[in-house]
Amino acid sequence: MSIxxxxxxxxxxxxxxxxxxxxxxxxxxxxxxxxxxGNNGCGKSxxxxxxxxxxxxxxxxxxxxxxxxxxxxxxEQEIGTLxxxxxYVYQDFENQIVCPTVLEDASYACLNYAxxxxxxxxxxxxxxxxxxxxxxxxxxxxxGGQKHLLALAGTAALSPDILILDEPIAQLxxxxxxxxxxxxxxLNEKYGKTIIVIEHHTDYxxxxxxxxxxxxxxxxxxxxxxxxxxxxxxxxxxCNIFPPQVAIAAERMIDAGLLPKEPFLQKEEELPVDxxxxxxxxxxxxxxxxxxxxxxxKRELKREPIVDFKNVTVKYRAVKGEPPKIFDDFSIQxxxxxxxxxxxxxxxxxxxxxxxxxxxxxxxxxxVLLNDRPTADLPKEELGRTISMVYQNPEEMFIKDSIRKDIxxxxxxxxxxxYQKRTDELLEMFRLTDLQDRDGRLLSGGQMRRAxxxxxxxLQPEILLLDEPTANLDxxxxxxxxxxxxxxxGITDTVVIATHDMQLVCDWAERLIVLSAGYxxxxxxxxxxxxxxxxxxxxxxxPPQICDMGRALGIENPCFTIDEFMEYFRGEKYA
Amino acid sequence: xxxxxxxILDKFSMDFLRNQVLKNAYGNDDTVIAKMDPxxxxxxxxxxxxxxxxxxxxxLLLGIFLFVALTTRAAKVAPxxxxxxxxxxxxxxxxxxxxxxxxxxxxxxxxxxxVMTLKVAAVSLASITVFSGLDPDxxxxxxxxxxxxxxxxxxxxxxxxxxxxxxxxxxxxxLSYRLRGNPPHxxxxxxxIRYLCYQVKMIIQSFYPLMLNTAKRxxxxxxxxxxxxxxxxxxxxEVKKMKLSMxxxxxxxxxxxxxxxxxxxxxxxxxxxx
Numbered sequence: 001m002s003i004x005x006x007x008x009x010x011x012x013x014x015x016x017x018x019x020x021x022x023x024x025x026x027x028x029x030x031x032x033x034x035x036x037x038g039n040n041g042c043g044k045s046x047x048x049x050x051x052x053x054x055x056x057x058x059x060x061x062x063x064x065x066x067x068x069x070x071x072x073x074x075x076e077q078e079i080g081t082l083x084x085x086x087x088y089v090y091q092d093f094e095n096q097i098v099c100p101t102v103l104e105d106a107s108y109a110c111l112n113y114a115x116x117x118x119x120x121x122x123x124x125x126x127x128x129x130x131x132x133x134x135x136x137x138x139x140x141x142x143x144g145g146q147k148h149l150l151a152l153a154g155t156a157a158l159s160p161d162i163l164i165l166d167e168p169i170a171q172l173x174x175x176x177x178x179x180x181x182x183x184x185x186x187l188n189e190k191y192g193k194t195i196i197v198i199e200h201h202t203d204y205x206x207x208x209x210x211x212x213x214x215x216x217x218x219x220x221x222x223x224x225x226x227x228x229x230x231x232x233x234x235x236x237x238x239c240n241i242f243p244p245q246v247a248i249a250a251e252r253m254i255d256a257g258l259l260p261k262e263p264f265l266q267k268e269e270e271l272p273v274d275x276x277x278x279x280x281x282x283x284x285x286x287x288x289x290x291x292x293x294x295x296x297x298k299r300e301l302k303r304e305p306i307v308d309f310k311n312v313t314v315k316y317r318a319v320k321g322e323p324p325k326i327f328d329d330f331s332i333q334x335x336x337x338x339x340x341x342x343x344x345x346x347x348x349x350x351x352x353x354x355x356x357x358x359x360x361x362x363x364x365x366x367x368v369l370l371n372d373r374p375t376a377d378l379p380k381e382e383l384g385r386t387i388s389m390v391y392q393n394p395e396e397m398f399i400k401d402s403i404r405k406d407i408x409x410x411x412x413x414x415x416x417x418x419y420q421k422r423t424d425e426l427l428e429m430f431r432l433t434d435l436q437d438r439d440g441r442l443l444s445g446g447q448m449r450r451a452x453x454x455x456x457x458x459l460q461p462e463i464l465l466l467d468e469p470t471a472n473l474d475x476x477x478x479x480x481x482x483x484x485x486x487x488x489x490g491i492t493d494t495v496v497i498a499t500h501d502m503q504l505v506c507d508w509a510e511r512l513i514v515l516s517a518g519y520x521x522x523x524x525x526x527x528x529x530x531x532x533x534x535x536x537x538x539x540x541x542x543p544p545q546i547c548d549m550g551r552a553l554g555i556e557n558p559c560f561t562i563d564e565f566m567e568y569f570r571g572e573k574y575a
Numbered sequence: 576x577x578x579x580x581x582x583i584l585d586k587f588s589m590d591f592l593r594n595q596v597l598k599n600a601y602g603n604d605d606t607v608i609a610k611m612d613p614x615x616x617x618x619x620x621x622x623x624x625x626x627x628x629x630x631x632x633x634x635l636l637l638g639i640f641l642f643v644a645l646t647t648r649a650a651k652v653a654p655x656x657x658x659x660x661x662x663x664x665x666x667x668x669x670x671x672x673x674x675x676x677x678x679x680x681x682x683x684x685x686x687x688x689x690v691m692t693l694k695v696a697a698v699s700l701a702s703i704t705v706f707s708g709l710d711p712d713x714x715x716x717x718x719x720x721x722x723x724x725x726x727x728x729x730x731x732x733x734x735x736x737x738x739x740x741x742x743x744x745x746x747x748x749x750l751s752y753r754l755r756g757n758p759p760h761x762x763x764x765x766x767x768i769r770y771l772c773y774q775v776k777m778i779i780q781s782f783y784p785l786m787l788n789t790a791k792r793x794x795x796x797x798x799x800x801x802x803x804x805x806x807x808x809x810x811x812x813e814v815k816k817m818k819l820s821m822x823x824x825x826x827x828x829x830x831x832x833x834x835x836x837x838x839x840x841x842x843x844x845x846x847x848x849x
Binding site for chain 1: 597740754788798802805806
């Protein structure tokens with residue numbers, strides 16, 4: 001039975017010259033777990049907003065066509081009626097939470113719709129979302145992942161038949177991401193809800209979703225079962241979506257003649273999309289499991305330290321009771337020219353560590369030395385010349401009304417010679433020349449990231465700190481960020497990135513520092529870290545799929561890229 | 576000396592202010608005052624916030640002042656608020672009091688000033704007890720019961736939800752300015768003044784991006800409020816009833832009112848006797 005019917009839907013935002021949705025039609029079955037994919041700006045969020053009646057009732061624009069929810073046309077219904085059928089969790093979920101305490105927020109909607117058992121409903125939703133222990137807490141006490149669960153609970157409390165989530169795991173570590181998806185799975189299977197997610201993590205799509213809808217240029221390209229959809233690697237990549245690594249590996253191996261063409265000609269049938277399928281497909285062709293053709297790089301251990309944490313203890317100001325310790329007697333050195341990935345779950349102290357390097361957080365005891373001088377004593381303006389930080393939230397970097405002014409500001413006030421020429425170069429380098437007069441806040445997510453990076457490196461700092469630079473980005477933008485990082489060579493040699501993005505880590509980082517609850521629990525190359533199962537379990541980090549694939553096949557050394565993986569299928573087979 | 580100035584500077588960081596706001600709103604939710612019924616406290620405030628203006632008896636005022644000082648202590652108000660209170664009272668009348676003492680004022684000149692200072696102090700402390708001792712939601716519910724519009728009570732509780740977020744964002748924007756800016760040198764008196772002007776200018780300029788970011792952020796909030804039925808709740812009297820059903824007058828409230836009344840009676844008695 002279909003629960004959502006979209007018929008020839010066209011929608012144009014007021015003032016826009018082009019419609020965002022063009023003649024989109026689709027039918028979604030009751031009890032489905034659907035992933036909507038498509039590149040940035042293809043109308044995914046807009047489509048979802050037509051389902052809960054925000055379009056056309058709240059966001060006025062030009063709408064043609066019909067959306068039928070459970071037999072009711074959204075045009076003829078009130079938002080309130082629709083909201084009880086269709087729940088929506090925003091991408092910027094923080095702004096969706098309006099009450100100060102957890103239970104209040106979870107039961108807020110139920111109270112507003114005058115349900116007498118509103119508190120019970122809120123409690124039940126919190127229980128399903130795994131927040132039972134947080135019922136009495138204040139919202140600002142929650143971690144990012146918990147806030148997201150709360151936003152979900154607040155929506156689920158109304159027990160709508162349909163739940164829509166816009167990029168639910170973009171800023172979460174794998175453990176929290178699994179948590180969200182497990183909750184969704186339970187809601188889907190046990191409570192029979194129809195779940196719709198906008199998602200571009202294909203490994204999660206394969207694992208949890210039943211169907212996939214591809215949106216392209218405002219139209220629905222197709223709706224297919226998840227695995228079949230993931231096999232259409234060309235179309236996905238055309239829309240800037242990473243197909244599962246296993247599928248790409250298989251495809252490239254066919255091209256390279258490492259797998260026979262014959263059974264794979266009908267790609268839709270045979271291309272593996274997850275590790276289990278991969279084992280079946282790859283095993284007969286594996287040539288050797290022996291040591292890799294290359295020795296894992298040994299990190300240069302003797303480097304001149306540029307940042308030195310010396311027995312640092314940091315406490316946060318507590319609202320009540322004892323101030324919690326973030327770091328206790330924490331020591332680590334960051335050498336000149338290192339490329340460091342800082343990993344660990346949400347709330348492990350990654351951002352705090354970055355902020356300490358900027359002298360933003362003063363340690364209770366101990367010192368942070370930057371080029372042998374304590375950061376606490378350096379004036380901020382001087383620090384800004386040596387070290388630069390790009391915030392997780394790029395909006396906070398925009399202090400002027402156009403990105404050109406933002407990029408040149410630091411150079412202008414420091415009277416850098418030829419600053420305008422350098423600004424032109426930076427704009428060119430980040431492909432922002434056409435956008436230079438726009439306000440940074442009004443750009444798309446990817447453009448905002450690029451602009452914030454350009455601002456960050458304008459002064460050519462020795463050290464660059466990036467906080468979650470790839471969250472919310474599609475592959476095209478991610479590749480660009482990677483390219484930018486390569487371009488920095490020579491000027492900015494030392495880069496520290498706090499991230500959950502393991503593909504970024506594997507492709508780029510030379511040293512990994514794993515934080516857990518304020519302690520460094522591992523520090524080394526990716527080979528060392530990903531081989532250590534204890535560490536992996538402890539912080540819930542997860543290597544890219546190809547790495548697990550290699551392990552499942554029994555390859556001794558971990559492979560981090562598809563190229564490395566393919567090496568094991570070349571040459572002669574030996575016993 | 577250096578340590579001291581660092582310590583003072585530290586006190587005025589955004590982080591500190593943010594912490595104080597949170598502390599003030601939520602850090603004291605287990606005190607006697609916070610657990611009271613907001614309606615009783617509002618009525619209580621009506622007395623202690625108004626009556627002192629009409630009294631001129633030093634003994635009686637002193638008694639009331641002592642009492643509200645005790646309730647303020649019981650409410651565990653954040654130090655920043657108390658600090659502001661002291662500044663406020665001093666700048667209103669306190670300095671006149673001290674100046675009068677210095678320039679040989681006798682009891683005749685000092686007495687009226689003392690009365691005035693006590694009035695201002697007593698009323699301010701009563702306000703602090705109620706508005707900062709109660710947690711914002713309970714205060715909002717109390718106001719709602721007395722017929723304030725739902726929008727007002729929602730604004731109070733939402734302001735406390737959003738304030739810490741805004742302050743953190745402001746801190747980050749300010750930091751962007753500081754890291755990228757290039758302030759004048761602070762050598763000599765003129766340099767120091769120029770530096771101060773620069774800092775003030777920077778703070779003012781930081782508001783502009785903050786406003787824009789807030790506008791952007793509120794788009795989601797407005798949509799979410801609509802989806803979560805905020806508009807319906809305002810139209811529906813049933814919702815108000817449900818919200819207020821959790822307000823209950825307990826024994827503690829009655830005891831508190833009795834103590835207040837007894838205290839005032841004793842003070843009146845004392846003022847008559849003396």
